[in-house]
Amino acid sequence: MFPRRIGESPQALFTLAAEHLKSSRKRDLLVFLPGPVLFSGPRLLAEIERLASSLTRFALPHGARILLRLHHPLALPVVLPALWSRGFVPILTEGNSPKSERVRLAEYFAPDALLEESEEDMKGGETLFVPPLPLLHLRPWEGGDRLSLPKRTILVRTTSGSSGVPRGVALSGSQALADAHNIITSLRLSPASRTLAAIPMGHAYGFSTLLTPLLFFGIPMILLERPLPELFRKALGRYPALFFPGIPLLFQLLLSSSIRPRFLRKLHPCISAGAALPAHTALRFRERAAEPVRNFYGASECGAITYDRSAAGAAPPGCVGTPLAGVRLSVAGRRWVTPSTGGEAPRGRIVVEGRAVALGYVRAGVRPRPFHRKFLTGDLGRIDGSGRLFLEGRLDQMINVGGRKVFPAEVERVLGSAPGVREVAILGMPDPLRGEVVAAVVACTGDVTPEDLIAFCRERLAAYRVPRRIEILPVIPRTARGKVDTARLRSLLAAR
Amino acid sequence: MSDTSALKQEIKAFIVKRLRLTDVSPESIGDADPLFGGGLDLDSVDLLDLVVGVEREYGVRIASAAEGREILASVNALAEHISRSRASA
Incomplete structure (x- = not known):
């Protein structure tokens, strides 16, 4: 089900999403809760095109870099394809960062414009109102050397750099699709599955488990305004099973809520990433929901890396499973350790290779640093005889x-x-x-x-x-x- | 002490315990103080934790962000909501 080869430009990516949305037969391809607000593929495409057409009144150059600061959950599924359709490159940042932080990010990434959710004290620029999205505010940004991007860039993710200087990660369309494809294949998702979105889609994890599968693979999504127990109940009362990419915090909140086990059981399959899942949370969730939470590991620079696909979904402490389809994994280092599981294993920095590895790091005024399909992570780990990866800390003090x-x-x-x-x-x-x-x-x-x-x-x-x-x-x-x-x-x- | 003021005291103690606010005494929370964006320095994770907590403790189900902002605006707002729900039960 990998989409056919695409032209590597934002517009080619939009065309591909438009084809998928137009041909989708589901009335409820995207369901936003509360409400519910239902979007069929054609309706979602119509919202995207409405926003795209209202963007034509801004005199932005082709390939314009647009720094986004959006926290409404419905924003990205509409805004990203709309920007791509105009040939623009979105730069994703935290949706709820304070004003001084976004000014700092704008200085580092020198975009052509900022697109944000409107606030009372915003000056300059113009507003865009395309319901059901919140009122948006677009204003040109001037200053600094324009961000130099590798050819084929369709998106820039921003991450915190270890020195305190933020880093941009440039991604091509085929890399974005390869990451989602690796996940879909490994987790055996299909258009008959449904995803439950309760994590931000601006991060690599939510982007590749939720947003890309929706736009390019026709996998329907239930999108929660906030991860509130009542909204989980509504979603789980409506559908028999939902693929749930979560983070440890959400599993802890679900466990401390009064949501009944018969609902929790419908979160299938469940994966957890973003931080180590505490063993007692995994155990309690399995007891309560009779459903394992499977460890999942990835990075902004290379997408999803490993996943616990063991039959019981009960990986030993520190184990984040085996590489996803399409991911090659190794460790760089010559140190050998004797893990408690027996046998010797090399330990060192985790190295990821594959088609989902991003183009490279970017920042205004600095030449891009390409990855060449190979990313050396800042994580330390070891691979055991069964090919399972165990995380053992980070090089820095994150x-x-x-x-x-x-x-x-x-x-x-x-x-x-x-x-x-x-x-x-x-x-x-x-x-x-x-x-x-x-x-x-x-x-x-x-x-x-x-x-x-x-x-x-x-x-x-x-x-x-x-x-x-x-x-x-x-x-x-x-x-x-x-x-x-x-x-x-x-x-x-x-x-x- | 009236029922309402007893409920407010109970809510304050509940908030301090639920959110593990070790440096805050329940008495220091004013009835009308904003719970979020005010002196308690609570973030979005605290908000979710509180939503889960008030549902378990008081049966208050919050189904949208707007409802959460309204019901959890202050101790007064939460107490009023709980009293109203109890009266109509």
């Missing part, structure tokens, strides 16, 4: 807040610029719901309170990046080598 990456450097940069702050150390602390949250230890020169600093961060960082806890100390403890003594800070925070 904090994983409910599946969203936070690099200490970016929080440090903001907090370090607050008045009265002398030194900052950022670390992840365990959190029962999110897995980890950001905590900060700060040494100050002035009369500053943790509340002041949190307020300062809230204005400049997305909510999940804002430290949940800030401790003020006279000095930041350091090791003999002058490095921040993270172990001491952790025990200090734990004791307080």
